[in-house]
Amino acid sequence: MADLKARFDAAVAASKTLPEKPDNQTLLRIYALYKQATAGDVDGKRPGFSDMVGRAKWDAWNELKGTAGESAQQDYIELIESLK
Template identity: 80%
Template sequence: MADLKARFEQAVAESKQLPEKPDNMTLLKIYALYKQASAGDVDGKRPGFTDMVGRAKWDAWNGLKGTSADDAMQDYIDLIESLK
């Protein structure tokens, strides 16, 4: 577990130094996996239709509901590795 957490934190650091900025759908996936890994299932109400960015982030995160923190960390690590 400690090893996974260390690799996750390393991937978070590497995500800020990718050679090129990922497209918006990939950025949403990165965000959702990070939030699921670090905070668990989404909490609170879905943002209103006037907050399109917040709504997209909430929807992406909500799509991972029920995913364990360990699985989300591993998926995040794999995604960042594929973008390098």
């Protein structure tokens, strides 16, 4: 478990120094996996139609509802590694 957390933390740091900026869908996936890994299932209301960015983020995170934190951490690590 400590090893996974260390690898996750390293991937978070690496995400800030990727060679090129990922496309928007990939950025949403990175955001959603990070939030699921660190905060668990999304809560609160879905943002309104006028907040398109917030709504997209909420939707991406909501798609991961029920995913275990460890699983989200592993998926995040693998995604960041694939972008290096």
